[in-house]
Amino acid sequence: MSENNDYSLFDEVNYFVESAAKHLDLDKALIEQIKQCNSIYEFNFPLRNDDGSKEVLTGFRVQHSHHKVPVKGGIRYSEEVNVEEIKGLAALMTYKCALVEIPYGGGKGGVRINPRNYTVSQLEKITRRYTSELIKKNFIGPALDVPAPDYGTGAREMGWITDTYMAFHPDSINAKGCVTGKPLSLHGIPGRNEATGRGVFFGLREAVSVEEDMETLGLKTGLKGKTVIVQGLGNVGYHTAMYLEQAGAKVIGIAEYNGGIYDEKGIDIQKINKYKMDNDGFKDYNKGKFIENSTELLTYECDILVPAALENQITSNNAKDVKAKIIAEAANGPVTQEAEEILLKKNVLIIPDLYINAGGVTVSYFEWLKNLSRVSFGKLQKRYEKQKFQDLLDMMEENTGQKFSEKQKELIIKGASEKDLVESGLEETMVKAYHNMNEIRKKKNIKSLRTAGFVLALERIAISYMDLGIFP
Structure with a gap:
């Protein structure tokens, strides 16, 4: 669903940058430098198939900003991949990293294929x-450009990338830091798979905790009882829905590319996900109503709408029919600028992509740090902390005469695992960033959370560029 045939995600992102720049006193040339992509690599390469046939594929890698290096951004496999999309996604990564204070520039890559049409070998x-x-062109490396999974790719592909990079750089001690989202066996990190969805959950939890904002929307604080519709039950959509369900929200609709399911009584996320995996869709599922044209679900009544599929989904064509009170952009660029203007007039709270789906890059950052240090988080201090808390409990029991149960002892003296530390770091990042962004929105009297997020990100990037100066 598109506004027109000339839709450009890169232009969309720059529109939001220009809107944010109106709230800052920055040199026009500096803003222009920030907006533009520093490096764009489009290339073609051949594929020899098992039957001897050959085809030529097109690949992309864009580095948007070098104000901080390495640059960071996923690799997607999709027939829709084009240079404007990759430029837009790379730019969005720049502002996303700046907003949540992760020291990366933005990058993005992709190959124009439908992965469903190829074997694992291909x-x-x-x-x-x-x-x-x-x-060959220095567009990957732990100090240069660090890709990650995106639409159509996952840990498997990141493992292949790691092995290929190591084959070309056998003497690089940091080689495994060339990519994140790797399997755990290749020094990936626990919690990376669910990181984006968990980040969306944290962001929504913080948004609905602000009483003043919820009153404006006519909602009570908290997630419990809130109705949710999710578009896209991939990795991000599934984990978002699962965490929201665990917090007491009720998922009543799920939209997929080949149909949707709606049940106002609530949908069991684990059951529907298993059914989808076994049947490649929701048709003939024994609960709820099957929706042939799943995009209709974007306009169904709900408290929270989570577009977790692709960009350009809520446009001027359907924005007027959207009934959700909160939209959490788990995907990149699902709401166009024209649609946002319509939704803001309807008093819809849009939690922007540059914030709400930043969980993935946040945990990727932790994985990269782990690869560079070559030691797991918590490994050096876990036993020490456990013994320290054990000694403290023993002292308390001895001095007070009170005895703790085995269950209480287990909870208190447990040392943090690597996953505990990763999830704690992710939560801290998402909580802090949301309230910083919301504070800017209110301080500058900005209606849009997105504009407030771009103001904060743009200001931080501008400071970096000014402190770096101009070479030579």
């Missing part, structure tokens, strides 16, 4: 050749 060949093309 996908491995494509991934390894794509990686080698990036290596």
Whole structure:
């Protein structure tokens, strides 16, 4: 669903940057420098299939900003991949990292294929050749450009990228830091798979905790009892829905590319996900109503709408029919600028993509740090902390005469695991960023949370550029 045939995500992002710049006193040339992509690499490479046939594929890698290095951004496999989309996604990553204070510039990459049309063997060949093309032009490396999974890719592809990079750089001690979202066996990090969805949950939890904002929307604080519709039950949509369900929210609708399901009584997320995996869709599911045209679900009544699929989903064509009071942009760019203007007039709270889906890059940052230090988080102090708390409990029991139960002792003296520390760091990042963004919105009397987020990000990037100066 698009506004018109000339839709450009890059232009969309720059529109939001220009809107934010009106609230800051920055040099026009500096804003122009921030807006533009620093490096754009589009290339073609051949694929030899098992039957001997050949085809030519197109790949992309864009580095938007070098105000901080390395740059960071996912690799997507999709037939819709084009240079404007990749530029837009790379730019969005720049502002996203700045907003949540992760020290990366923005990047993005992709290959124009439908991965469903290729075997595992073919996908491995494509991934390894794509990686080698990036290596040739210095578009990948732990100090240069660190990709991650995105739409159509996952830990498997990141493992292939890691192995290919290591083959070209056998003497690099930091080689595994060339990519994040890797399998745990290749020094990935616990919690990365669910990081984006968990981040969306944290962001929504914080948004609905602000009483003043909820009163404006006519909602009570807290997630309990809130009705939710999710578009896209992939990795992000599934984990978002699962965490919201656990917090007491009720998921009443799920939209997928081949149909949706609606049940006002609530949908069991684990059951529907298993059914989808087994049947490639929701048709003939024994509960709820099957919706042939799943985009209709975007306009159904609910408290929270979570577009977790692709960009350009809520446009001027359907924004007027949207009934949700809160939209959490779990995908990148699902709400167009025209749609946002319509929704803001309807008093809809839009939690923007540059904030709400930043959980993935946040935990990717933790993985990268782990790879550079070559030690797991908590490994050096876990036993020490456990013993310290044990000694403290023993002292308390001895001095007070009070005995703790085994369950109480287990809770108190438990040392933090690597996953505990990752989730704690993610929660701290998302909580702090939301309230910083919301504070700017109110301080500057800005209606849009997105504009407030861009103001904060733009200001931080501008300071970096000014402190760096101009070479030579």
